Structures are given as C-alpha cells and as structure tokens.
C-alpha cells in the first residue's frame with residue numbers, strides 16, 4: 001500500500017468515526033411514559049372553573065399536547081390506569097411496579113415518566129422507590145390544574161419530567177418527582193396546599209435538584225435506601241398486608257385503633273400530635289395491640305420533623321416503633337412492605353432508620 005492510499009484510508013476512517021460519534025451525541029434517549037390519570041389528565045367544562053374531573057385525557061392526547069418534548073426524547077406511552085389518584089389502589093400499584101421493573105430492565109429504555117395525580121403521588125413515588133430494582137431515572141409528574149385550565153401547569157411539568165428522565169445524571173438518585181421546576185426525592189416530598197401550584201415541599205430532606213425549561217441541575221442523591229439498594233421486592237407477592245392510619249387528637253380513645261385491628265390491620269400507624277404523641281387512653285390501646293403482635297408505628301400529623309424513639313413515649317417498654325423521618329402516609333407504605341416477612345421489633349425500627 002502506498003503512503004498516499006494509506007493516508008486517504010486513514011482520512012476516511014477518521015471522518016466515519018467523527019460522523020458516528022456526532023450521531024451518538026445526537027441520539028435522543030428513549031423514554032417511556034406510563035399514564036395513571038390525575039389532574040394532569042383532567043378536564044373541566046371551562047378554563048376558569050374550579051370543578052373538574054381527573055383522568056379524562058388518554059396518554060396519546062397527553063403526548064400530543066406537548067410536542068416540544070419530542071425534541072428531548074423518543075417517547076412512547078402506555079396507559080396503566082386513568083383515575084384520580086384519590087382512587088389509587090394496590091391493583092394499580094402492583095401493575096405499575098411490575099411494568100416498571102420489566103421496562104427498566106430493557107436496554108432500549110433509558111428512563112420512565114409516570115403521570116399521576118397530586119393527591120397520593122408521594123405515596124406511589126415512595127412505594128416505587130422501595131420496589132423498583134433499577135437505577136435508571138424513574139420520574140413522576142403531576143399537575144394542580146386540569147389540562148383545560150387557564151395557565152395549566154401540566155405541560156411544562158411534563159416537559160421537565162421528560163428532560164429529567166432522559167438525563168443520565170438523574171440515574172441513581174432514587175425515584176424522583178418533578179413538579180413546578182423542582183426535583184424532589186420520593187422519600188422527602190409532601191403535598192402542602194390543596195390548590196396552590198407550588199404545593200410540593202421536601203421539608204426534611206431538601207431538594208434533589210431543580211429543572212427549568214428542561215435544564216436540570218442536581219444537588220444530591222436520595223435520602224435513605226432506595227431502588228436497587230432496597231431489600232424489598234414484589235417477587236411472589238400477590239397482596240400487601242393491611243395497615244391503617246389513625247389520627248391523634250384531643251380526647252382520643254382507643255376505639256379506632258381496635259376497629260382497625262378488627263378490620264384486619266396487621267400494622268397501625270398513628271398520625272400523632274407533636275413528636276408522635278397521643279392520649280394515654282390511645283397509648284394504652286396501642287400498647288395492647290403491640291403485645292398481640294400488631295406492629296404499631298408512631299408518626300406525626302405535623303408537616304415536618306422526625307419522630308424520635310423514647311422521647312415522650314417509652315417505645316422500648318410499650319413495644320412501639322418510631323417513624324423517624326416518614327410522615328404517616330409514607331410510614332404506612334414502608335410498614336406494608338416490611339410486614340411481608342416476620343421481623344423483630346429491633347429490626348422493624350432499623351428499617352425505619354434506613355429507608
């Protein structure tokens with residue numbers, strides 16, 4: 001081979017390599033959208049009325065409403081359910097979690113967006129955070145205003161969620177919730193306003209990041225064990241045990257605690273006053289249930305702050321568990337999964353420390 005031919009072959013090879021790498025850089029991530037319903041898919045008769053119905057718009061319509069998102073990712077949608085998230089239930093949860101585990105195992109899926117209602121998004125996100133076995137980005141999003149409203153917040157939330165789901169830097173940060181420019185961790189966020197667009201806060205854990213018009217900035221990883229680092233699995237699980245939440249209040253007695261156990265609860269979460277407190281009558285009833293083997297967790301109805309062990313209640317003596325950083329609705333999710341196998345009280349408390 002002459003030097004001339006060798007040089008031109010090298011030139012061809014180089015330009016092919018440059019073209020290939022340019023193509024790879026241009027390649028959009030593959031993001032699957034799983035729609036479950038909620039206000040983001042809601043519709044009202046007019047653009048300025050409060051009354052509306054959740055879960056009216058299908059996934060294809062949702063995708064078509066935000067064509068800009070196609071510049072961020074190759075999108076395809078699946079309808080998992082179309083319900084207001086006040087109706088969220090175990091059947092949808094198990095279906096969603098199983099589908100997520102299937103999809104995230106595929107090499108041609110880079111990330112997932114789940115559209116959901118705001119009412120119970122924190123519970124679904126936290127549940128998935130515990131049972132999805134992948135570090136790929138799984139991002140839930142929602143809206144406070146229906147798709148037909150003046151200044152609907154859904155389209156930009158969806159756009160931002162797609163951007164985060166397709167962003168490699170979002171991987172390994174646990175299940176995320178993207179709403180109103182903020183990226184929350186599943187363990188931290190909570191809904192704080194019935195109507196305001198800025199309803200979600202992460203009061204104890206803080207934000208995982210922010211995202212503005214698709215530009216994401218990440219600050220930190222998840223609080224607590226999550227996804228691939230979680231010990232919980234749905235393999236072989238047909239149903240989750242019943243756990244009820246009972247809210248503490250002035251003059252509380254033990255009747256609702258007893259009723260919960262009568263209805264089949266294997267665990268009880270108290271949405272306590274202050275640092276997981278309740279009346280002596282309620283505490284006596286709770287301790288009696290704990291003696292019978294019902295796992296009783298003290299959480300708080302206060303929006304932020306940990307519930308610590310043995311602060312005003314002697315958990316060691318009464319056989320109770322402190323919820324640590326989890327609010328009642330998330331403590332219920334964790335307890336349902338933790339009850340899938342027998343555990344000592346010490347182990348149960350460890351679970352609440354670690355997740």
Ligand code: ASP
Nearest residue numbers: 038039084085117118119
């Ligand atoms: N009730 C609605 C739901 O959770 C509220 C919303 O999505 O904002 O589905």
